[in-house]
Amino acid sequence: MSERRYDPHEIEPRWQSVWASERTWEVDNEPLEDARTVVAPPSAYVLEMLPYPSGEPHIGHLKTYSVGDAIAHFHRRLGQRVLHPMGYDSFGLPAENHAIKTGVHPRVSTAESIASFQRQFRSWGISIDWSRELATSDPSYYRWTQWIFLELFRAGLAYRREAAVKWCPKDQTVLANEQVDADGRCERCGAIVEVRQLEQWFFRITDYAERLLNDLDTIDWPEHVKTMQRNWIGRSEGAEVTFRCQELAIDYPVFTTRPDTLFGATFFVMAPEHPDVLRLAAGTPNEQAAREYVNTSLKESNEERGNAEKHKTGVPLGRTVTNPVNGEQIPMYVADYVLMEYGTGAIMAVPAHDERDHDFAVTFGLPIRQVIAPADGSEAELPYIGDGVLINSHSDFDGISNREALAAIVSWLDREGKGHASVNYRLRDWLVSRQRYWGCPIPIVHCERCGLVPVPDEQLPVELPEIDDYLPKGRSPLAAAEDWVNTRCPNCDGPAKRETDTMDTFVDSSWYYLRYCDARNESAAWDPSALRQWMPVDQYIGGVEHAILHLMYARFFCKALADLGHLEFEEPFQALFTQGMVTKDGSKMSKSRGNVVSPASIVERVGADTARCYILFVGPPDQDADWSDEGVDGVYRFLGRLWRLAAETADRTAPAQPELSGDAGAEGDDLILLRKAHWAIDKVSGDMRRFAFNTAISAVMELLNDSSRLRESASARTLRFALGTAASLLFPFAPHTSADIYERFTGERVWEQPWPEADEALLERDVYELVCQVNGKVRDRVQASTEASPEQLKELCHAAANVRAHVDGKELVKEIVVPGKLVNLVVR
RNA sequence: GCCCGGGUGGCGGAAAUGGUGAUACGCAGUCGACUUAAAAUCGACGGCCCGCAAGGGCAUGUGGGUUCGAAUCCCACCCCGGGCACCA
Numbered sequence: 001m002s003e004r005r006y007d008p009h010e011i012e013p014r015w016q017s018v019w020a021s022e023r024t025w026e027v028d029n030e031p032l033e034d035a036r037t038v039v040a041p042p043s044a045y046v047l048e049m050l051p052y053p054s055g056e057p058h059i060g061h062l063k064t065y066s067v068g069d070a071i072a073h074f075h076r077r078l079g080q081r082v083l084h085p086m087g088y089d090s091f092g093l094p095a096e097n098h099a100i101k102t103g104v105h106p107r108v109s110t111a112e113s114i115a116s117f118q119r120q121f122r123s124w125g126i127s128i129d130w131s132r133e134l135a136t137s138d139p140s141y142y143r144w145t146q147w148i149f150l151e152l153f154r155a156g157l158a159y160r161r162e163a164a165v166k167w168c169p170k171d172q173t174v175l176a177n178e179q180v181d182a183d184g185r186c187e188r189c190g191a192i193v194e195v196r197q198l199e200q201w202f203f204r205i206t207d208y209a210e211r212l213l214n215d216l217d218t219i220d221w222p223e224h225v226k227t228m229q230r231n232w233i234g235r236s237e238g239a240e241v242t243f244r245c246q247e248l249a250i251d252y253p254v255f256t257t258r259p260d261t262l263f264g265a266t267f268f269v270m271a272p273e274h275p276d277v278l279r280l281a282a283g284t285p286n287e288q289a290a291r292e293y294v295n296t297s298l299k300e301s302n303e304e305r306g307n308a309e310k311h312k313t314g315v316p317l318g319r320t321v322t323n324p325v326n327g328e329q330i331p332m333y334v335a336d337y338v339l340m341e342y343g344t345g346a347i348m349a350v351p352a353h354d355e356r357d358h359d360f361a362v363t364f365g366l367p368i369r370q371v372i373a374p375a376d377g378s379e380a381e382l383p384y385i386g387d388g389v390l391i392n393s394h395s396d397f398d399g400i401s402n403r404e405a406l407a408a409i410v411s412w413l414d415r416e417g418k419g420h421a422s423v424n425y426r427l428r429d430w431l432v433s434r435q436r437y438w439g440c441p442i443p444i445v446h447c448e449r450c451g452l453v454p455v456p457d458e459q460l461p462v463e464l465p466e467i468d469d470y471l472p473k474g475r476s477p478l479a480a481a482e483d484w485v486n487t488r489c490p491n492c493d494g495p496a497k498r499e500t501d502t503m504d505t506f507v508d509s510s511w512y513y514l515r516y517c518d519a520r521n522e523s524a525a526w527d528p529s530a531l532r533q534w535m536p537v538d539q540y541i542g543g544v545e546h547a548i549l550h551l552m553y554a555r556f557f558c559k560a561l562a563d564l565g566h567l568e569f570e571e572p573f574q575a576l577f578t579q580g581m582v583t584k585d586g587s588k589m590s591k592s593r594g595n596v597v598s599p600a601s602i603v604e605r606v607g608a609d610t611a612r613c614y615i616l617f618v619g620p621p622d623q624d625a626d627w628s629d630e631g632v633d634g635v636y637r638f639l640g641r642l643w644r645l646a647a648e649t650a651d652r653t654a655p656a657q658p659e660l661s662g663d664a665g666a667e668g669d670d671l672i673l674l675r676k677a678h679w680a681i682d683k684v685s686g687d688m689r690r691f692a693f694n695t696a697i698s699a700v701m702e703l704l705n706d707s708s709r710l711r712e713s714a715s716a717r718t719l720r721f722a723l724g725t726a727a728s729l730l731f732p733f734a735p736h737t738s739a740d741i742y743e744r745f746t747g748e749r750v751w752e753q754p755w756p757e758a759d760e761a762l763l764e765r766d767v768y769e770l771v772c773q774v775n776g777k778v779r780d781r782v783q784a785s786t787e788a789s790p791e792q793l794k795e796l797c798h799a800a801a802n803v804r805a806h807v808d809g810k811e812l813v814k815e816i817v818v819p820g821k822l823v824n825l826v827v828r
Numbered sequence: 829g830c831c832c833g834g835g836u837g838g839c840g841g842a843a844a845u846g847g848u849g850a851u852a853c854g855c856a857g858u859c860g861a862c863u864u865a866a867a868a869u870c871g872a873c874g875g876c877c878c879g880c881a882a883g884g885g886c887a888u889g890u891g892g893g894u895u896c897g898a899a900u901c902c903c904a905c906c907c908c909g910g911g912c913a914c915c916a
Contacts, residue, residue: 223833224831224832227831228831228911231831231912232911232912234912234915238916254916257915312914336914337914338914338916339914339915339916342915342916343916348916355829356914356916357916424916426912426915544910547911548911617841617854618840619841620841623833624909625840630854630855631839631840631854631855634853635854637869638854640869694840694854695841695842698841698852699852699853702853708870769848770848771848771849772848773848775896776896777849777897778849781848805883813896814896815896816847816896816897821847822847822897824847824897826896
């Protein structure tokens with residue numbers, strides 16, 4: 001027999017061209033009537049986060065799509081119709097920055113990158129329904145992004161206001177809170193972010209805080225991702241309490257989570273951004289100092305200001321407010337530890353029971369009045385944050401627990417009209433406007449007479465104009481395209497100007513999964529019946545880095561669009577899987593470190609099947625994995641051994657026969673191998689459901705090892721079954737090699753075959769190795785029958801030679817029998 | 829500081845619900861076969877210590893505990909990774 005060589009470069013393109021020419025992975029939307037009358041096969045929507053096309057795909061992409069493709073294939077073979085589409089998140093800063101540097105239009109460089117992604121996805125053999133492909137920068141897509149924007153605008157969910165916003169001086173654009181990292185740096189370019197007052201567009205995501213929080217309970221997401229979202233939303237229960245400044249006759253409500261400590265409030269603090277600060281200070285001796293303080297604070301970066309280690313600063317305003325519970329006049333301060341964006345921008349300060357207020361009081365020599373004492377009567381060290389009983393408060397409340405007092409005080413405030421129970425969220429409205437070119441234009445016209453006027457639906461899309469200069473100059477580069485900017489008001493036909501800001505790219509990616517369901521619809525963003533068929537996404541796959549931003553925004557879009565009557569569901573992604581990062585030598589791959597492994601070079605060296613299997617085999621896919629070229633070689637050897645043994649066995653058992661089955665009367669090595677094959681089916685099936693692809697692949701390796709060991713002693717038929725099964729089980733990970741092997745054996749296409757089922761009878765054994773322990777230590781092992789009674793098992797154990805050596809001459813205290821496992825004798 | 833994950837051989841990692849000698853599978857390593865040689869391939873051996881062996885002792889970050897039995901459960905601590913961080 002001639003030596004056969006495993007040649008992925010021959011095998012892979014051959015199968016890829018079958019899938020391309022037959023459009024194997026395309027699925028149609030069933031007409032609705034059919035879905036109702038015919039028993040429609042169950043469907044599944046398997047989706048990986050769409051890539052941002054910049055340069056070439058990297059290893060992280062390979063991992064995401066290897067995971068997603070395995071899931072998609074598994075669902076198909078379980079008999080489901082699977083929607084598994086692909087698209088590109090093709091608006092964004094990197095292409096624009098590239099354009100600034102090289103003059104190449106972002107559309108051109110993006111198109112090149114997309115072509116590269118397409119080529120590589122095909123070369124990886126990912127089972128994509130290419131008929132639904134989309135790019136968010138394509139007018140046929142962003143037309144509908146604009147339509148959604150206008151729907152939100154008309155509903156009051158998109159609005160414009162002046163705001164202190166995060167401004168990146170390098171990228172010359174506003175950033176969302178979420179795009180500023182922990183050090184106060186721009187997520188993209190790393191420059192220190194500044195604060196500016198600008199008119200900006202926002203989405204009213206805060207209206208949805210409660211629902212975004214509560215509905216987390218209805219979806220099957222990793223707990224840590226839910227936790228991150230919960231923290232981000234940051235719900236706090238408490239009360240809003242009104243403090244009145246008598247001199248100016250102004251009420252200042254504050255939010256507090258601790259109304260039980262109201263009697264301990266000894267001063268009052270406002271954020272530097274608070275619009276009343278200068279008015280309050282005006283005419284007092286502190287006017288000048290307050291003004292200077294506000295100015296310095298506003299210039300300070302968030303990084304400097306947010307540092308909790310920093311000692312407290314502030315300036316007295318020379319005014320007082322009245323504490324509503326006891327009528328005390330307490331002094332007002334302005335201090336930068338109070339944030340304008342949270343609560344009301346003003347706080348009551350209780351130095352005895354709040355660390356920050358305590359620091360401030362110590363620095364400024366303000367009174368500290370303890371109003372809660374530990375319930376056990378011990379002396380509390382201040383600030384005391386814990387629970388206890390009220391003291392120094394009011395005879396109605398002193399002595400009762402602070403939890404009770406909290407409720408009692410809130411209802412008292414409510415009755416007196418001085419406050420009420422309240423809930424606050426950390427979540428802020430989503431700033432969506434960007435002063436950049438390469439993004440979706442905001443379809444609004446500014447008319448001097450009519451104000452903000454939406455571009456009529458039938459005039460969408462508002463297409464991006466051609467410009468020569470992408471360089472941002474503090475305003476959108478679009479402002480330079482005067483022919484485009486100057487237009488007529490759709491309302492009054494008077495002269496008007498187009499909005500020159502573009503949308504944050506997260507807007508584009510907040511609804512793309514809807515568009516896939518009806519990607520070629522030219523008269524609507526989607527037809528409701530198309531969504532009914534596929535949505536919500538059954539399994540979403542992507543990196544944890546999107547745990548907050550993208551996943552929160554997409555959820556918000558669904559809820560808002562559902563409220564507007566466009567969707568019949570409120571959660572886009574029923575289940576989520578987040579895969580870990582791929583590192584090299586323990587650190588993140590990056591060009592500057594020079595440790596980038598390109599998927600293309602791996603595929604060229606060992607083929608896509610090896611690359612895909614390796615990345616799933618190296619460890620649990622939800623964890624980070626370190627790339628090792630030696631490990632890749634190991635997987636390559638495995639696929640090669642499997643393919644060669646299969647090819648050799650197929651030659652021996654030719655011609656191919658469609659059915660693949662074991663011998664019912666198998667015995668000896670045939671039975672051993674048959675059992676192993678069924679064990680592997682059972683193991684892989686379970687592992688697929690748990691995303692345990694690493695152990696699934698190792699189970700197939702075990703099956704191959706046994707097949708190889710028994711290649712001479714087992715029958716050709718059993719060997720054929722074992723190896724055909726191995727190919728069938730490996731198909732979701734190594735589709736080309738598996739399809740090739742399966743076809744050799746059966747002449748059939750493995751992707752058209754149902755997922756194999758394990759024969760229960762072959763999973764069970766009639767004899768097993770009984771573990772014989774003495775005092776919990778294994779002393780011997782004997783063959784036992786599954787049928788044996790506990791009494792018989794005890795006897796077997798007592799009879800074992802090495803057990804006797806440890807038991808003889810000792811007192812038997814206890815006997816523990818675990819049928820099917822072990823017997824443990826306790827002796828003294 | 830708070831909230832999540834994790835600590836298992838030289839390495840990546842296995843081990844639903846406590847139950848085989850924990851370390852499957854792969855990598856690296858050692859030895860052997862084939863070869864003029866190498867590569868490729870195939871086969872064998874690999875936790876540590878004592879012992880010729882049978883066997884015994886010690887081993888899942890550290891220290892306690894629960895249990896006939898703990899990588900797995902409980903308590904305390906140490907280390908690593910991630911998220912949030914003046915959110916009142």
